Amino acid sequence: MSDHDYRPKSKVGQWFNDRLPLLTLANHLTDYPTPKNLNYWWTFGGILTFCLITQIVTGLTLAMHYIAHADMAFESVEHIMRDVNYGWLIRYIHANGASMFFLAVYIHIFRSLFYGSYKSPREIIWILGIIIYLLMMAAAFMGYVLPWGQMSFWGATVITNLFSAIPLVGEGIVTWLWGGYSVDNPTLTRFFTLHYLIPFLILGLVVLHIWALHVPGNNNPVGIDIKKPSKDTVPFHPYIVIKDGFALLMFMIVFAFFVFYAPNILGHADNYIEANPMVTPAHIVPEWYLLPFYAILRSVPDKLLGVVAMLSAILILAVLPWLDTSKIRSAVFRPLYKQFYWILVADVLILGYVGAMPAEGLYLLIARVATAYYFLHFLVILPILGFKEKTLPVPLSITEPVLGGSPNLAAARNKESKIE
Amino acid sequence: MSEKKTKRRDFLFTATTAVGAVGAAAVVWPMIDQMNPDASVKALASTEVDVSSLTPGNTLTVLWRGKPVFIRRRTQEEINEARSVKMEDLIHPEKDEDRAKNPEWLVMLGVCTHLGCVPLNDKGDYNGWFCPCHGSHYDTSGRIRKGPAPWNMEVPKYEFVNENTIKIG
Numbered sequence: 001m002s003d004h005d006y007r008p009k010s011k012v013g014q015w016f017n018d019r020l021p022l023l024t025l026a027n028h029l030t031d032y033p034t035p036k037n038l039n040y041w042w043t044f045g046g047i048l049t050f051c052l053i054t055q056i057v058t059g060l061t062l063a064m065h066y067i068a069h070a071d072m073a074f075e076s077v078e079h080i081m082r083d084v085n086y087g088w089l090i091r092y093i094h095a096n097g098a099s100m101f102f103l104a105v106y107i108h109i110f111r112s113l114f115y116g117s118y119k120s121p122r123e124i125i126w127i128l129g130i131i132i133y134l135l136m137m138a139a140a141f142m143g144y145v146l147p148w149g150q151m152s153f154w155g156a157t158v159i160t161n162l163f164s165a166i167p168l169v170g171e172g173i174v175t176w177l178w179g180g181y182s183v184d185n186p187t188l189t190r191f192f193t194l195h196y197l198i199p200f201l202i203l204g205l206v207v208l209h210i211w212a213l214h215v216p217g218n219n220n221p222v223g224i225d226i227k228k229p230s231k232d233t234v235p236f237h238p239y240i241v242i243k244d245g246f247a248l249l250m251f252m253i254v255f256a257f258f259v260f261y262a263p264n265i266l267g268h269a270d271n272y273i274e275a276n277p278m279v280t281p282a283h284i285v286p287e288w289y290l291l292p293f294y295a296i297l298r299s300v301p302d303k304l305l306g307v308v309a310m311l312s313a314i315l316i317l318a319v320l321p322w323l324d325t326s327k328i329r330s331a332v333f334r335p336l337y338k339q340f341y342w343i344l345v346a347d348v349l350i351l352g353y354v355g356a357m358p359a360e361g362l363y364l365l366i367a368r369v370a371t372a373y374y375f376l377h378f379l380v381i382l383p384i385l386g387f388k389e390k391t392l393p394v395p396l397s398i399t400e401p402v403l404g405g406s407p408n409l410a411a412a413r414n415k416e417s418k419i420e
Numbered sequence: 421m422s423e424k425k426t427k428r429r430d431f432l433f434t435a436t437t438a439v440g441a442v443g444a445a446a447v448v449w450p451m452i453d454q455m456n457p458d459a460s461v462k463a464l465a466s467t468e469v470d471v472s473s474l475t476p477g478n479t480l481t482v483l484w485r486g487k488p489v490f491i492r493r494r495t496q497e498e499i500n501e502a503r504s505v506k507m508e509d510l511i512h513p514e515k516d517e518d519r520a521k522n523p524e525w526l527v528m529l530g531v532c533t534h535l536g537c538v539p540l541n542d543k544g545d546y547n548g549w550f551c552p553c554h555g556s557h558y559d560t561s562g563r564i565r566k567g568p569a570p571w572n573m574e575v576p577k578y579e580f581v582n583e584n585t586i587k588i589g
Binding site for chain 2: 154157158160161162164175176177178179180181182183184186190277278279280282283284298301302303306359360
C-alpha cells in the first residue's frame with residue numbers, strides 16, 4: 001500500500017494534494033488490500049451504500065411534492081402518484097427501497113454472524129453497524145407514518161404507546177412525543193423532520209463504519225488474520241469494484257421486479273384508507289422487516305416486560321462480541337456453531353411468520369418458544385459453545401492450503417470447497 | 421504551587437462548569453418543551469355533546485382531544501351486570517358506582533390501555549368491549565377483565581350541562 005508515499009502525477013494534483021490530501025484518500029480506497037477469497041456475501045456492503053443513496057435521492061425528490069399536514073398528507077401522496085411526473089416511479093422506488101434496504105442489511109448482519117466478523121478487532125465496526133440498524137428502523141417507522149393512511153396512524157399509535165409502559169414518566173413521554181393527546185398533526189410534522197434527518201446521520205455513521213473497517217481490513221470466509229498487502233490480498237480496484245458491481249446489478253433486478261411488477265405486495269392495503277382516529281383496523285401489522293421483534297413484543301403477556309424483551313432482542317446484538325467466547329471467527333471451522341447458526345436463522349424466520357399472524361392459540365405458543373430460544377442462543381449457547389466446542393484446524397493463510405506448505409492442508413482444502 | 425492558588429483555580433473551574441451547565445440547560449429546555457402540547461392543542465380541551473337521540477343499549481362515539489370518547493346509555497341489565505361484579509375478580513379494581521355516577525350513562529375514553537387501539541362495542545367475553553389489536557376484553561363498565569391491557573378504560577372529567585348535553589373536559 002502506498003498511503004504515505006503517494007504523490008499525484010500532475011503538478012495541479014500535487015499542488016492540491018499538498019493542501020487537502022483528498023487524492024491520497026482516493027488512492028487508499030483504490031489500492032486498499034482486500035482478502036482475495038471474499039465471496040458474494042461480502043458484496044452487500046456496497047449494495048447497502050447504493051440503497052442509502054437511493055433512499056436519500058428519491059426521498060429528497062418526494063419531499064418537493066409531499067405536504068406534511070394531517071389534512072393534506074394523504075392527498076399529497078395520491079397527488080404524487082397521479083399528477084407528478086414520474087411521481088409513481090419515485091414513490092415506488094422509495095417505498096420498496098426501504099424493504100430492499102432491510103433485505104440487504106439482514107443478509108449483511110447474518111453474514112457477520114456466520115463468519116464471526118463482529119469479533120476482535122472488529123467490535124467497533126459491529127457496534128456502529130447496530131446503531132445504523134437502529135436508526136434504519138426509526139427512519140423506516142417514521143417514513144411509514146407519512147402517507148397518513150390507517151396503518152400509518154395506528155402503527156404510530158401502537159409504537160409510540162410502547163413508551164407508556166415506562167413506569168411513572170411513561171404517559172408524559174408519550175404526550176411529549178405526540179405533541180398532543182393523540183397522534184395528530186404535530187406528530188406528523190415532527191416525524192417528517194426526523195425522517196428527513198436520520199438518513200444523513202446514517203450517512204455519517206457509514207463513513208465511520210468504513211473508516212473502522214479500513215483499520216484492521218476485511219474479515220474473510222476463512223476468518224484468519226492476513227498480512228496486508230500480500231499474496232493473500234488483491235487491490236480493491238478493480239477486483240472488488242467489479243465483483244460488487246456485478247452483485248449490485250443482480251440485486252437491482254430483484255429491486256426492479258418489486259418496483260415494476262409488485263409495488264404494493266410488501267405494503268398493506270389498509271394504508272390506502274386515510275387515517276381515521278375513530279376506527280382501528282382489525283389487524284395491525286408492522287412492515288415485514290419489523291415482524292420478528294413485533295412477535296417478541298406480543299409473546300410476553302406483561303406490557304412493560306414485552307417492551308423490555310423487544311428492545312433487549314435488538315440491543316443484545318451490541319454485546320455479541322463478548323457473548324461469543326470462541327476464538328475462532330469463521331463458522332467454517334466451528335461444526336457445532338454452524339448448526340446453531342442455522343437454527344437461529346430458522347428461529348428468526350419463524351418469529352417473523354408468527355409476528356404476521358394473530359397473537360392467539362398455537363401462534364402465540366410458537367412465538368413464546370421462538371422468543372425463548374432467541375435469547376437462549378445469545379445468552380447461553382454462544383458463551384458455553386466457545387469453551388466446549390472442538391473446532392477444526394484453521395489454515396495459516398488463504399494461499400497456503402491451495403499452493404501447499406500448510407500443516408493443515410487437507411482440512412483447509414476440504415473446508416474451502418464447502419464454502420463455495 | 422501554594423495551597424491557596426490551587427483552591428482558587430478549583431473554584432473557578434467549578435463555577436465556570438456550573439454556570440455553563442445551567443446555561444446549557446436553559447437553552448436545551450425550550451428545545452425539548454416545544455414538543456409538548458401547544459396552546460392551540462390545549463385550547464381544544466373541552467367539547468359539548470348532544471345525547472338526546474341516544475336510546476338505551478346504544479353507544480355514541482365522539483372525538484375529544486383527537487381521541488374517541490364512548491358515551492354509552494346502558495340498559496338495566498348491563499348496569500346490574502356491572503354492579504354485581506366482585507372487586508377481587510377485577511384486574512384493576514374500581515367500583516362501577518365510581519365510574520358511572522349516573523348509572524345509565526357510561527362516559528369513557530374509547531382507548532385501549534394496552535397500546536391505544538379503539539375497542540369494538542358489544543364484543544368480547546364480558547358483553548362490553550373487545551380490542552382487536554391484542555385481544556383485551558372489557559366489561560359493561562369498561563373495566564379490563566382479560567388480555568394484556570393493564571388498566572380499565574379511563575373515565576374523563578365530564579358533566580351534564582343540562583338533561584341532553586354532556587360537556588367533556
